[in-house]
Amino acid sequence: MKKFVLIFLSVLLVLSLGAWQQADKNVTITYTNFSSSGGNEETLQQMYDLFHEKNPDISVNIETIGYNDYFTQMQTRVAGGTAPDCFELNIENFAAYAAKGVLKEITGVDLSGINPTALSAFNMDGKQYGLPGSFSNVVLIYNKDLFDKAGISYPTIDWTWEDAQKAAEAIKALGDNTFGIFAPITYNEFYKVSAQFGGSLFNEDKTAFTVNSPENIKAVKNMVERVTVTHVQPNAEEQGGMGDWDWFMSGKLGMIPTGIWAFPTFAENCDFDWDIEVEPGQVKKATHFFSNAIVINAKTTDEKAAAAAKWLAFLASDPDAAALRIQAGWELPAITDQNVLNAYLTAGKPANRKAVFESLNYLVLPPVIEQNALMADIVNKHLESAASGKVSVEDALNAMQAELEEKIKLK
Amino acid sequence: MEKRKNGLKNQTSAVPFLLPSFKGLIIFSLLPIVISFFLSLTDWNGIDSLNLNVFLKDHFIGFQNYVKILTGGEFFRVLGNTLYFIVLYIPLMLIFSLLIAWLMNKNYKGVSLFRILTYIPVLSSWIAASLIWKWVLAPKFGIANNMLSIFGISGPAWLQSEQWAMPSIVLVSVWKDTGFFGLILLSGLQGIDKTYYEAAAIDGANSWQQFWKITLPLLSPSIFFVLIISLINSFQLFPQVMIMTDGGPNGATQVMVERIYKYGFKYYEMGYASAFSWLLFVIIFALTNLQMKMQKNWVHYGA
């Protein structure tokens, strides 16, 4: 009998210990990300160390996974019901996850320090389902040496595509397999150039496609005729086997509109002088904006969700985290505090870094819809046939319009 | 030995031998496969939590996915692409694997090195292999077209050309898989009793006759194996297409599993992808069954 009482007491003791531990407010959450893979794991770890110092009651178990199969893996875990408490999504996948109700609204944290345009990218029906962890945009990068050789002046912020075309032709005329410009003929370029020419992929309230509008025909002609008519851009065959960055780094390409994430690679590998400018516009200016969303799993408990919201808000807007990010050259923090951002201006090549911030005035958000990936694939297919020169731009866009109408449900 | 037996006869004694793999079959294979069949009757998107509600109330749509697939043109076009791959790939792969196995089975200096060299493509990751092949097949600067131009042939645009993209994929796949199947065939060759050749040599058979009368029949179980496996695998051709062409140009290299993957994990139509897979299953199963039936005509087990 005594033995029994003893056991009973010790069980009670263990149970109460457990209860005591629960009363203690330590929370451990899991955060899964891809954007620190490929070289920024340490920066993320430093950010976490800072966070944990400020919030000793929250521990974050960080999982870093390579970009390639990240989404296959994440989808499996979400569907299997064991997704991490908070995780990262790229902008293309964000809409699908949010629309399917697997994300939790982010509440109870101060978001005032975050760039409102960036924030709005992850707001659906008035609910904030994600925060912009960081962002990147696209600028026009040009080879100064080639501009000098061709005896033409450097691009300015006021350039239109006609100016760019003239410069491209002058550089192409240098001969020796040199090309003027390289802009991919893809979905991503299309929605941006369309905006520059005053067009859009949809009508005002996003209920119908308008890809074959007169503005879009002009926009696509501008993209395609560089290859098929004036030939200042290499075609698929000429390009085969070499990426667009490789072309630029080989010194045989005058201009390339590409992401600011190219800076470190170009700085290391270009043995010629280069700089950047805001991308040319046409009817108006429009520049790309890419951001990854950091989100909370809908199935996570309220207690963990609150901790996760704190962690995500810290990642997105804490000035110290932002400073770490700028220092590492790991994209840009989507914050409004210019004092922190100023460090970026003097962080090395290229010289005209203020063009990165000037570009932010003309941001165009990707037109995210639920069936985003399918839409992008359909658009790409028809742009490819226009770029091959076998189909006229008008026919390609009409076919694109028809296929989009058939396969994609808009609200 | 009074009675000729076809093996050991004992019904219950097979159970312990089969048990481990049978357990594996149920848990890791049959159960998920059966679930995937039920999923093919739904419009499940592949993100919502997978539970009974998915089948019973939220997403059940009957055979609509199958109707949609079979009445649309995409399935048959993609099936055509896949069959085109198979028709080119299997004969080439088989001939080269046989050749390599035969060369590896000889006794000469450096055979060990040769064996390792032929296996290196198998070991290389698809990422490295496709990067280099993209470069070899680059239309303007690639080695392939430079070599062809020596003979006055102006080479095609390979991966960038609608006609040549699939043959290019075949070329790279043969290069990558030959070492693997060669190794399988080699183990078949190693199993052939040397006394057969000695006897044949005494009878005055030349090496060509030996190949046809001894090697080929005795190797037929291995060849049969390679045929079945490579057929199943080629219907499920996937990584090389994703990395090298992503289905392009203009859909010329879209194949079954590439579509299934994209529907399931990119377009979030997992129900549709499951139905696609089950139609693929029916085709592979029918062809495999046919091969199994035909094996009696040409596959010889034992002497």
Place this chain on the structure above:
Amino acid sequence: MLPFLWMISTSFKSRGALMTLPIEWIPKNPTFDAYIKVFTRFPFARAIGNSFFIAVSYTVLTILSSSMAAFAFAKIKFPFADGLFKVYLASMMIPVQVTLIPLFVIMNKLGLINTYTSVISPSLFRVFAIFLLVQTIKSIPDDYLDAAKIDGAGLFTTYRQVVMPLCIPTIATLCITTFMDSWNDYLWPLVMLTDRNYMTLPIALSTLNGQYATEYNVLMAGSLISMIPIIVVYIFAQKSFKGSLVSGGIKG
């Protein structure tokens, strides 16, 4: 051979200097940077240890389970043998892309997420290995088995002492291919082993893939290092090819 040489050459290049025109076979400024990064970026030794443990267990289990099943299919008469074998084969015909999520849910229900068991246990059922061994065992003349039976050997003894030795060339081949498959397996461990402590080599290497750029030099250095164990297994297995028939045959 080219890709392999290119992998070697790339692994000694500095970041970025990867795709040049014309291609650079011998790096101008060879460097060990990539190798140093491989060893410092993530717990490399831990990843190798995990991979090794998993691949060896996986291979051993595959050989045992498959050879037993193959023996039953090839030499024991039992009802529905043909039908069952077809079910085994048919299970290879559904693409893993659509069974991935269901299988994940099952593993979750079994509580196997973040355990070595989750990646090792599928070795119990390897149709490829079973099928290959069936082909080999079928070729063994029945006389051998009858002889063993007359000597009073039970089924297990026959399996172990008569059939297995005659399968050595095939088993050697299977060791290579199974070890390689398990060693390189990527998607399944990625989904099952999310804890950093369980990380296998391919998963560690995959974290070199960034969203916008990949460090090919580090990736190639890592891939080369990860090829070494397979080559070692290959050479080892090759040895057993030589004269395996001599050591095989009937003992006692």
